[in-house]
Ligand code: PEP
């Protein structure tokens with residue numbers, strides 16, 4: 430079902446408010462790593478609306494490496510995200526980690542994110558496969574492209590055709606980036622599949638100083654959209670403090686990406 434050979438046309442996912450993913454226009458998804466408070470979330474939402482962004486991300490169920498790190502605000506976080514997004518006319522995307530949370534989360538999220546660590550969680554994939562709601566599937570930390578597409582197939586095989594893929598970097602020996610952005614994944618996924626392909630420049634690089642060239646490279650390689658983390662005061666962020674852009678940096682980032690002519 431994911432394969433290009435059976436489906437020549439690019440899939441275009443139509444979100445509320447006529448926002449589309451795939452096809453002719455590029456998508457910018459931005460927002461904080463974690464939803465931390467109403468003020469933090471509303472501050473980002475206001476800035477995104479001003480910048481012309483339509484889809485806001487914000488994690489509420491955070492799959493942290495250490496159980497002692499901030500785990501997210503859970504359902505409260507999703508409610509905060511929804512309220513801020515609605516106030517500023519934005520759509521929401523947030524990660525769901527447990528099938529038991531799905532029903533309630535549907536009131537709050539326009540796009541369900543499946544995180545890298547859950548790309549192999551087949552029961553979760555099957556559960557979101559039952560939904561009539563777009564799903565953003567992240568590539569696993571060490572997943573091959575074949576495994577990635579099989580994970581998408583799990584979702585589609587249950588009837589949900591609204592699947593978007595996102596490259597978020599893979600584990601390699603390189604230490605100067607958090608992960609290695611596999612830019613070749615973009616043209617390969619576009620060739621092998623008809624699904625929209627995005628690139629998360631924040632988690633793939635883990636460093637702010639190379640986000641602009643990486644976003645341009647992703648778009649030049651054929652990506653349908655970019656994801657980037659934005660926080661009003663990254664230094665105080667409860668997760669990913671080192672790599673989130675502040676609002677001014679985000680505005681520069683988005684302006685430069687648009688000025689490249691690669692963002693359609
Ligand atoms: C995220 O986008 O919030 C996230 C945790 O990313 P990943 O699953 O790619 O590590």
Ligand code: MN
Nearest residue numbers: 462658668669
């Ligand atoms: Mn993050």
